[in-house]
Every structure is written in structure tokens, then in C-alpha cells.
Amino acid sequence: MVKFGMIGGGMMGEALISRLVAQKMFVAEDILVSEPLPARREFLANQYGIKVTANNSDVAIADVLLLAIKPQVFDTVTQEIAPTLQQQSQVTSLVLSILPGTPLAQLEVAFPGRAVVRAMPNTPATVGAGVTAIAVGIHTQPHHIEQAQQIFAAVGEVVQVPESMMDAVTGLSGSGPGYIALVVEALTDGGVAVGLPRAIAAKLAVQTVKGSAQLLQEKNLHPAVLKDQVTSPGGTTIAGIAHLEQSGLRSALIEAVRAAYQRSQELGR
């Protein structure tokens, strides 16, 4: 019996599997992953003790099925597994999809009658520090939503949104790691510009971003409160902030989210 099936054993799929097994949400032997690359199958089986197959239809009968393929192969994969889905008498399974730009309506055509949850995780999920937005389909019951939340909670935080907000989620948390990478790189360059060795500057930059985020989160601080706390009159931080305001940091980030949101809408059309 396959309790958890996954089609596509790539980077994001592995991140989920590794944590689902480590957190004992599923027993490794109850997990089956289909993946075309033999070396990748062998790696996943050896590393996590899970079962692997080259045949996507074997996985289609899982209680919970996660689609972790690229959207480009969605049609091929769903046509391949359609006969198996039709033969399946019980239609109680939960289908989770992390495919960007693939709407619930399209998923529900491919998985008729199934509870479907569309999810958008982000890259920090690969180290267990992601945030995943989920939107639920028309056949989803409260227990399905709870199960989906528990599964994605294995790789970070989970929020539920209406599907209409998925492009906005993509613009913020989906693309956000890219924005923050730029911030860390620029802070590092700033440190180098004022005389720090690059390795030390890089460590200071990444830990400052991580620590500030952790502080905001753990103390549930509004960002303005933290900013006020660290700006002494006539001090160094307010001098830096004045420069950031003059350079339009806030509007640059707001417009970055808007641009990514619009691009996500375009790609989904």
C-alpha cells in the first residue's frame, strides 16, 4: 500500500520526503516516488529507504499524491496516469501540486473527483525554513486541508489563501529568496567597500539578515518597532537608513513584488 506517492524526485520533492521521513509523518516503506532518472531513483532509495519506480502510474494510486514535476511535463504525466485513475474505485485520495501556474481547475480535470490542494513553497523549504501558501479545491474536506498543512509544515510555515492570491504569493515569498540574496550580496560588498575581508563581510551580512528575521518573528515585533529600537539620535543606523530612504529601497522592493506578481500572471495565461 502506498500511503504517500510522489511524481518527480527532484530538489523540492526530496526536501519534503527527507523531512516527512525524519519527522515520522510517513514510514519510509509506505512512500513511493516515481522518477525517470535511474541514478536519482537509486540515490533516493538508498538515502531515505523509500520505494522508487520509473512508472508514474504505480504512484497514482497513493493515498496522498504529490506532484513535484515541472509544469512542462504536466500534460504528459497526467495522460500517462489517467487510465490508472479511472480504474481506481476509491476516490478518497488527496492530490497535492507544487506546480507553479497550474490552476486548481486544471488539476481537477486531471484528477476527477479528488481533493486537490495547490501549493506554492519557496526555496528555503529545502532547509526546512520555507513558507508554503496553499489553496484548496472544490472537493477538499477539512481533514484534507489539515493533512496538507501538516505535510507542508514539515518544511516550514504554512498559510492558506484563496487561489486568486497565488500570483501575489509568487511575487512575495516565491521570488523573495532572490531579492534577499541580492540584499545579502550588496551588504557584503558594502562591508568590503569599507575594508572588511570578503569572507567576514559575507558572514556578517547573512547572519544579520537571518538574525533580524528571527528577532522579528520570535518577538512578534513590527518592523518599525525594531527600526526605532536600533536608531539612536544622531547615530550610525539612522545615517544608513536615511541613505536607504533617499535611494528608494522601500519602493524598489514594493515594485519588485509587483513586477514578479505581474510576470506570474502573464506566465499563467
Ligand SMILES: NC(=O)c1ccc[n+]([C@@H]2O[C@H](COP(=O)([O-])OP(=O)(O)OC[C@H]3O[C@@H](n4cnc5c(N)ncnc54)[C@H](OP(=O)(O)O)[C@@H]3O)[C@@H](O)[C@H]2O)c1
Ligand atoms: N525548488 C523550489 O524552490 C520550488 C518552489 C516552488 C515550486 N517549485 C516547483 O516544484 C516543482 C519541482 O521543483 P524542483 O525544484 O524539485 O524541480 P526538479 O529538481 O527539476 O524536479 C523535477 C523532477 O521531476 C522529474 N521528472 C521529469 N519528467 C518526469 C516525468 N515525465 N515523470 C516523472 N518525473 C519526471 C525530474 O527528473 P529528471 O531530472 O530526470 O528530469 C526531476 O527529478 C516545479 O514545478 C517547481 O517549479 C519549486
